[in-house]
Amino acid sequence: MIDLLDKNQLLLFHIKKKVMKQLAFFNTVMLLCITFLFQSCTLFRFAYSPTIQNVPGFTEKNESRITSVIGSTLSGSESNFTFQGAYAVTNHFALTAGINGTARSQDELTYTDGSGNSQTDIVKYKRNSFDIGAGIFYPVSADKKVFIEAYAGYGSGSNKITDMNNNIAGNYHNSDVNRFYLQPVLSIHPSVNSSISTSLRFTSIGYTNIKTTYSSGDLSAYYLADIASRRLSFIEPALVFSLGSKSAPWIRLHGQINFTFLAGDAQVYYRSNYFGIGIQFDPVKAIKSSKH
Numbered sequence: 001m002i003d004l005l006d007k008n009q010l011l012l013f014h015i016k017k018k019v020m021k022q023l024a025f026f027n028t029v030m031l032l033c034i035t036f037l038f039q040s041c042t043l044f045r046f047a048y049s050p051t052i053q054n055v056p057g058f059t060e061k062n063e064s065r066i067t068s069v070i071g072s073t074l075s076g077s078e079s080n081f082t083f084q085g086a087y088a089v090t091n092h093f094a095l096t097a098g099i100n101g102t103a104r105s106q107d108e109l110t111y112t113d114g115s116g117n118s119q120t121d122i123v124k125y126k127r128n129s130f131d132i133g134a135g136i137f138y139p140v141s142a143d144k145k146v147f148i149e150a151y152a153g154y155g156s157g158s159n160k161i162t163d164m165n166n167n168i169a170g171n172y173h174n175s176d177v178n179r180f181y182l183q184p185v186l187s188i189h190p191s192v193n194s195s196i197s198t199s200l201r202f203t204s205i206g207y208t209n210i211k212t213t214y215s216s217g218d219l220s221a222y223y224l225a226d227i228a229s230r231r232l233s234f235i236e237p238a239l240v241f242s243l244g245s246k247s248a249p250w251i252r253l254h255g256q257i258n259f260t261f262l263a264g265d266a267q268v269y270y271r272s273n274y275f276g277i278g279i280q281f282d283p284v285k286a287i288k289s290s291k292h
Contacts, residue, residue, distance in 0.1 A: 050234070051100040051131070052071050056088075057185075058086070059189060062284055063284065064285070065280055072276075074275055077104075078102070083098065126160040131155025131181075133152055153183075159175050180204045197241070207227040230266060251286075255276060
């Protein structure tokens with residue numbers, strides 16, 4: 001009789017354990033669905049969008065790069081552009097510079113209000129910045145096809161977020177930005193006209209001279225409160241490639257994929273990725289080729 005009770009209790013224990021697991025799974029699924037539905041009907045305010053990385057891929061003195069790239073987030077609707085320059089002053093030292101801006105950026109949400117009227121909320125972004133930097137590059141293989149590079153720099157600019165409703169401007173959040181970065185790179189050069197690089201940029205960005213019409217509640221809800229009192233740090237790995245031809249060695253197709261991760265416990269919305277494609281031009285090599 002005691003053995004039978006023990007078996008029944010054990011069976012009930014296993015049934016209860018299985019039911020609890022199923023309930024836990026159901027609760028998790030419901031939470032994810034609720035989160036998705038909430039996000040799908042909410043327009044975030046993205047305080048940070050990464051700039052396209054300047055990875056010149058130098059191998060020797062007197063090489064130059066003028067790069068024009070248009071980039072877009074892999075998810076979302078923000079696109080940006082950059083015009084970059086770089087010059088190898090010596091066989092191991094180079095200078096870089098870049099102008100970054102917003103090509104098109106607005107997030108939209110269309111919904112029906114309580115009166116049955118269709119409304120469209122829009123959040124527009126306008127970001128501009130300029131940066132300068134310097135770095136080193138050294139071969140790490142005997143055939144000089146593999147190089148390590150390291151660049152550091154400073155940038156400044158502006159960051160503007162504007163709410164729109166049916167094309168009427170509403171609340172806004174405007175600020176100046178300043179950015180420091182450190183960027184180690186590993187570059188492989190399969191040929192004189194191509195390269196592929198992996199970059200890992202560490203970015204520290206600060207927001208100053210903030211002017212906003214958002215209430216304190218809005219700032220907290222949109223995760224914009226923290227940026228007024230602390231710098232943000234990001235880790236940004238990127239894959240960069242450039243591909244040219246023997247017939248026109250001074251011009252290359254240039255592209256990169258970037259991913260961004262927030263470092264630290266700040267609460268902020270940010271763009272987490274982008275893909276960029278453009279053209280890279282070497283004016284020094286073009287002048288040399290024209291003389292032959």
